[in-house]
Amino acid sequence: MKADEIRKMTINQRISVMEQIWTSLIEARQVPNSPSWHQDVLESRRKRIDSGEAKFLTIDELKKMKSI
16 A cells, blocks of 8 residues: 555544554564664663663653643
């Protein structure tokens, strides 16, 4: 299915197709391989956490930042 075909669909039709795709992915029970750069990002974040450099926010703090 091409993007222009999808754009012509109603919202309800698009949602239905998405649900069918999710169901097919769940039923396939296959886990895709993560891109190699994911490991680099995770290691970088772990180093920031271990060094105390990482800053964590609560949901409320994040919401306040987003409203500014």
